[in-house]
Amino acid sequence: MSTMPTVPTATLTSRRSFLKGAVALGGLAAVPGLAACGSGASSSTTVSFGSNQSDPVPKKAYAAFVKDFEKKSGLSVSVNTVDHETFQNQINNYLQGTPDDVFTWFAGFRMNFFATKGLATPIDDVWKKIGGDFTPALKQSATADDGHQYFIPFDYYPWAVFYKKSLWQKNGYQVPKTFDEYIALAKQMQSDGLEPLGFADKQGWPAMGTFDILNMRLNGYDFHVSLMRGKESWTDKRVKNVFDTWRGTLPYHQQNALGRDWEESAQGMQQDKVGMMLIGMFIGQQFADNLDDLDFFAFPELDPSHGQDSLDAPTDGFMMSKSPRNEDGAKKFLTYLAGTRAEETYLKADASVIGANSNIDTSGYNSLQKKAVDLITSAKNTAQYMDRDTRPDFAQTVMIQALQTFIRNPKDVDGLTKQIEAQKQQIFGA
Amino acid sequence: MTVTTAAESATAERTPPRRKLRRFSGRDVLVLVLMVGLPLVLDVLLIWLPVVLSTIFSFTGWNGIGSIFDIEFIGGKNYHNIATLDPYFWPAVEHNLIWIGVFVVLATPFGILLAVMLDRNIKGTRFYQSAFFMPVVLSLALIGFMWQLIYAPDDGFLNNVLGLTKPGEAINWLGNPSINLYAILVAASWRQAGYIMILYLAGLKSFDPALREAAALDGAGEIATFRYVVFPAMKPINIVILVVTLIESLRAFDIAYITNGGRNGLELLSTLITTNIGSEASRIGYGSALAVILLVISLVPICTYLFQTFRREAR
Numbered sequence: 213m214s215t216m217p218t219v220p221t222a223t224l225t226s227r228r229s230f231l232k233g234a235v236a237l238g239g240l241a242a243v244p245g246l247a248a249c250g251s252g253a254s255s256s257t258t259v260s261f262g263s264n265q266s267d268p269v270p271k272k273a274y275a276a277f278v279k280d281f282e283k284k285s286g287l288s289v290s291v292n293t294v295d296h297e298t299f300q301n302q303i304n305n306y307l308q309g310t311p312d313d314v315f316t317w318f319a320g321f322r323m324n325f326f327a328t329k330g331l332a333t334p335i336d337d338v339w340k341k342i343g344g345d346f347t348p349a350l351k352q353s354a355t356a357d358d359g360h361q362y363f364i365p366f367d368y369y370p371w372a373v374f375y376k377k378s379l380w381q382k383n384g385y386q387v388p389k390t391f392d393e394y395i396a397l398a399k400q401m402q403s404d405g406l407e408p409l410g411f412a413d414k415q416g417w418p419a420m421g422t423f424d425i426l427n428m429r430l431n432g433y434d435f436h437v438s439l440m441r442g443k444e445s446w447t448d449k450r451v452k453n454v455f456d457t458w459r460g461t462l463p464y465h466q467q468n469a470l471g472r473d474w475e476e477s478a479q480g481m482q483q484d485k486v487g488m489m490l491i492g493m494f495i496g497q498q499f500a501d502n503l504d505d506l507d508f509f510a511f512p513e514l515d516p517s518h519g520q521d522s523l524d525a526p527t528d529g530f531m532m533s534k535s536p537r538n539e540d541g542a543k544k545f546l547t548y549l550a551g552t553r554a555e556e557t558y559l560k561a562d563a564s565v566i567g568a569n570s571n572i573d574t575s576g577y578n579s580l581q582k583k584a585v586d587l588i589t590s591a592k593n594t595a596q597y598m599d600r601d602t603r604p605d606f607a608q609t610v611m612i613q614a615l616q617t618f619i620r621n622p623k624d625v626d627g628l629t630k631q632i633e634a635q636k637q638q639i640f641g642a
Numbered sequence: 643m644t645v646t647t648a649a650e651s652a653t654a655e656r657t658p659p660r661r662k663l664r665r666f667s668g669r670d671v672l673v674l675v676l677m678v679g680l681p682l683v684l685d686v687l688l689i690w691l692p693v694v695l696s697t698i699f700s701f702t703g704w705n706g707i708g709s710i711f712d713i714e715f716i717g718g719k720n721y722h723n724i725a726t727l728d729p730y731f732w733p734a735v736e737h738n739l740i741w742i743g744v745f746v747v748l749a750t751p752f753g754i755l756l757a758v759m760l761d762r763n764i765k766g767t768r769f770y771q772s773a774f775f776m777p778v779v780l781s782l783a784l785i786g787f788m789w790q791l792i793y794a795p796d797d798g799f800l801n802n803v804l805g806l807t808k809p810g811e812a813i814n815w816l817g818n819p820s821i822n823l824y825a826i827l828v829a830a831s832w833r834q835a836g837y838i839m840i841l842y843l844a845g846l847k848s849f850d851p852a853l854r855e856a857a858a859l860d861g862a863g864e865i866a867t868f869r870y871v872v873f874p875a876m877k878p879i880n881i882v883i884l885v886v887t888l889i890e891s892l893r894a895f896d897i898a899y900i901t902n903g904g905r906n907g908l909e910l911l912s913t914l915i916t917t918n919i920g921s922e923a924s925r926i927g928y929g930s931a932l933a934v935i936l937l938v939i940s941l942v943p944i945c946t947y948l949f950q951t952f953r954r955e956a957r
Contacts, residue, residue, distance in 0.1 A: 300922050301920060301921050301922050303922060304705075304706045304707055304922070304924050305706070308707065329707055329708075331707075407809055414816065414817060414901075414902045415902070415903070416902065416903055416905060466809070467795075467809050467810070467812070467814070468795040468796075468812055468814035468817050468818075469817065470814065470816075470817030470818070470819075470902070470906050471793070471794070471795045471814040471815060471816040471817025471818065471822070472794070472795055472796065472817065476794060476795075476796055476797065479796075479797070480796060485796075604921070604922040604923050604924070605705070605918075605923035605924065605925050607923075608917060608921050608922065608923040609917055609918060609923050609925065612903070612905060613729070613730065613905050613906070616905060616906045620819065620906070631729055634727055635727065635728075635729075638723055638727055639925075
């Protein structure tokens with residue numbers, strides 16, 4: 213269903229099975245089913261933990277660090293695992309019902325949304341203990357508008373332009389340093405019979421990554437943030453400039469994008485039909501047998517005043533619900549989750565993300581993960597991705613459709629931006 | 643789903659046993675309470691309460707957060723926005739109408755044709771029956787998945803069979819909004835035809851063969867027999883099938899939703915409702931207004947059917 217890149221990468225593989233589950237549950241979607249999932253345990257030795265990591269591998273990794281925490285702290289944790297998409301679709305009902313003490317969620321705007329509604333508890337005292345382990349950017353992503361921290365970052369991954377090393381070596385391609393080189397490379401690939409830029413938007417969310425990066429390269433991170441928060445007009449010439457620049461590169465994008473899932477584009481890259489692709493690091497799942505052959509570079513600069521200073525790096529982590537039954541225990545658990553042991557356990561199971569804690573042991577990282585750390589820590593700003601940086605209703609009912617309209621008919625930018633702005637006012641004004 | 647249950651419970655309600663009324667024993671009362679009360683409670687709870695709540699919510703701007711008592715009423719603004727501002731509402735109505743058209747004109751008649759053919763006890767009729775009925779048994783999620791394998795632009799079965807594998811010539815079956823609705827309608831019709839076939843076949847099996855023989859003696863050919871004898875005599879089944887077809891078209895959802903979330907040419911009223919209410923967007927008020935519109939549209943065939951049935955009963 214609404215299928216969002218907010219899915220931690222290891223769970224993406226079974227998107228279709230989620231979809232099936234979601235459809236099966238379709239009739240129940242409006243029922244606050246999750247409310248019943250809250251554990252009834254109220255003893256001071258138990259912490260309840262709502263997890264959306266329903267896929268076997270991450271689920272097992274979660275179970276492993278939960279067990280480690282139980283052993284260390286003497287507390288017991290009751291884990292309620294819910295399918296990722298169901299969790300996300302029902303989050304409103306969940307948090308207003310009887311949520312677990314600690315639950316999995318996303319950094320930035322989406323954290324802020326529930327923090328300002330009073331559906332989460334600030335954890336400034338936890339941050340006093342753990343603050344030194346995280347970059348200022350991560351702390352920022354855990355801080356709500358009221359200046360308090362509500363979130364523990366756990367893992368994240370970068371969006372960048374991925375390519376297959378062996379194909380590039382064979383054809384003698386070089387990583388483009390400027391946008392002109394990028395376009396020249398695309399042209400070269402086209403004359404070599406490749407589709408230069410893998411592109412897929414049947415699922416609705418992958419094209420958001422392209423809009424985001426062009427917007428941040430052309431107009432900067434601050435504009436991205438205020439545009440996503442509804443503070444800028446979509447009819448602004450800066451927005452139109454993003455669409456115009458995008459239109460200029462569309463001839464190099466893979467055709468029929470609206471009929472294709474991103475996994476199919478990745479397979480095209482596997483088969484040496486696609487030259488490169490702007491996508492999240494979860495593309496690694498499609499390269500299970502030849503992950504070494506995968507490499508990436510940061511999207512080239514478009515405006516020297518912004519350089520390559522920003523990128524999308526969606527961050528997953530944990531929050532504490534509004535009135536936890538065991539606040540002390542929950543904070544102990546959150547402190548543990550912020551530490552290195554939990555992350556190191558998890559990273560053994562999922563090689564397509566990197567840990568948020570700066571002090572974790574990275575000796576087990578593969579070359580992609582190492583490069584991702586460099587990329588993210590050298591960036592001045594990390595955005596969360598369009599559908600996490602704006603209101604979910606705006607992302608789901610306006611932007612997915614608008615970007616698909618653009619891909620279908622890239623010429624009418626004036627009409628499109630006018631329509632987005634009208635719908636934006638309806639949603640943000642409500 | 644609401645609609646069928648409404649029809650069913652309407653049938654259920656008018657069949658209390660008409661015995662001579664004496665005194666009810668305690669057991670009788672208990673049985674009565676259970677038999678009448680339980681369906682009534684379920685009916686009110688699962689059908690009428692949601693209907694009333696949806697209607698109330700449709701006049702609010704509720705986003706699902708906060709107490710129900712703080713809901714702000716905004717009058718008909720949702721309806722106004724739907725009709726004037728929502729770029730996907732009118733396309734969705736159009737797509738639902740196309741869906742009805744294709745089902746009524748193609749899928750259902752095809753199902754009837756299959757039933758008539760299979761009723762003639764041709765060789766291997768059991769096999770054909772199972773084969774045509776199979777898609778009805780499969781979940782729509784699975785059907786959606788299977789047809790995606792057929793329609794995928796790069797590695798899909800259809801494009802490869804047609805030899806259209808080069809980037810410039812591949813047909814974008816699911817991504818091109820002027821053809822993707824018809825592409826999934828093929829998949830939906832594949833299922834619908836099997837469903838109608840079984841319903842109609844059941845009717846045909848109970849059809850009095852004497853009528854058919856009489857028609858044959860009068861010199862009527864196969865087609866004339868069907869047209870003037872079988873089809874008119876099957877009127878009750880025909881009405882059921884028409885209602886089933888309309889309802890299936892109005893509640894069409896799964897295949898469109900599983901294909902691309904019901905966007906980009908596959909907008910249906912049902913997918914718009916889900917996108918607004920069922921997803922994290924949580925626009926309860928707006929989505930409720932869409933649901934009320936779909937309900938009102940659905941009431942037309944339901945009322946027609948009930949009116950027909952009751953009139954027949956009264957006679």
